[in-house]
Amino acid sequence: MKKLTLLFAVIVLAACAGQSAPAPAPIYDEKAVPAGPAGDMIRYGRELIVNTRAHMRGYVLANFDCAACHIAGGTKPKGGSFVGIYGQFPQWNARAKRTIALHDRLAECFLYSMNGKPPAYNSREMIALVAYIAYLSRGTQVGATPDPSVKLTKFAPPQPASAQRGSALYAQKCAACHGATGAGSAAFPPLWGPKSFNGGAGMHRLATMAAFVRYNMPENAPGSLTPQEAYDVSAFILRHARPKFEGTRPVGFPVFPAKYF
Ligand code: HEC
Numbered sequence: 001m002k003k004l005t006l007l008f009a010v011i012v013l014a015a016c017a018g019q020s021a022p023a024p025a026p027i028y029d030e031k032a033v034p035a036g037p038a039g040d041m042i043r044y045g046r047e048l049i050v051n052t053r054a055h056m057r058g059y060v061l062a063n064f065d066c067a068a069c070h071i072a073g074g075t076k077p078k079g080g081s082f083v084g085i086y087g088q089f090p091q092w093n094a095r096a097k098r099t100i101a102l103h104d105r106l107a108e109c110f111l112y113s114m115n116g117k118p119p120a121y122n123s124r125e126m127i128a129l130v131a132y133i134a135y136l137s138r139g140t141q142v143g144a145t146p147d148p149s150v151k152l153t154k155f156a157p158p159q160p161a162s163a164q165r166g167s168a169l170y171a172q173k174c175a176a177c178h179g180a181t182g183a184g185s186a187a188f189p190p191l192w193g194p195k196s197f198n199g200g201a202g203m204h205r206l207a208t209m210a211a212f213v214r215y216n217m218p219e220n221a222p223g224s225l226t227p228q229e230a231y232d233v234s235a236f237i238l239r240h241a242r243p244k245f246e247g248t249r250p251v252g253f254p255v256f257p258a259k260y261f
């Protein structure tokens, strides 16, 4: 009987081993990006997300890169992931009250989150950013519903947020990196003040910041805050002054020469 059980166990194990699927390929592997000029654009797009300030001086006033909110080059689930989003554009935009292309969505983050200005749509930078996001979205279907395990999912606060409780929490769990004055440093992004995102940014909405903080912060212990704590600390951060979004300022794009197309 014992022998039979053992034999059975061996068969089951063998069957499982045979079935085990190969580990999925990483969503971004530098070595797997196609060679040649098309691949160069994809690599440059990622470089722009990670080191935005170094390449796009003049387009960025905030003292951080896109990757401050789009963690790991926009590949971290619930960390500002770009994976699959290419297929979700064009999409209706409630703020703009029109259907927008991916280029327009990128322009939005330049204007609000980076408190800067968008590069021209025919610039090498804009083309590279779109190429990179399209590459991260390869294999996904056009019009697919956003994957809730990837998208930043907002949630309601258990109790109303308290900036007062958030203040103590900030000193204890955030100030070591982001600074007591919220100004950050060369290595850590500012959370408020003149070098942070402006008042029109998505991160300036309490529910958005609470969700980002809950899943991604503190950076050395993500997931350690309760939903209430994520709301409290975000309410404290959002109480501080930051740049105002100047909506009437003109955004000039260069005229395209016909031979561009
Ligand atoms: C201060 C934080 C912050 C920074 C910096 C930032 N973004 Fe964003 N971005 C957000 C938030 C928040 C969203 C909305 C995410 C959501 O709703 O899931 C977003 C959304 C996006 C989206 C649409 C994603 C989707 O799911 O449809 C794109 C594309 C994007 N950002 C590109 C950029 C680029 C490019 C930069 C740099 C030039 C940048 N962002 C910098 C916070 C930021």
Ligand code: HEC
Residues within 6 Å of the ligand: 064, 067, 068, 069, 071, 072, 170, 173, 174, 175, 176, 177, 178, 187, 188, 189, 190, 191, 203, 209, 212, 213, 217, 218, 219, 220, 225, 233, 234
């Ligand atoms: C160990 C250092 C560290 C700690 C502690 C930390 N952060 Fe961060 N934070 C970072 C880094 C680094 C980033 C940029 C994204 C990344 O690389 O993960 C970031 C990004 C952010 C962002 C988005 C970018 C911006 O500037 O708006 C917010 C919001 C944020 N942190 C809030 C918090 C809050 C709230 C706490 C405390 C609960 C906290 N962080 C604790 C290192 C830290």
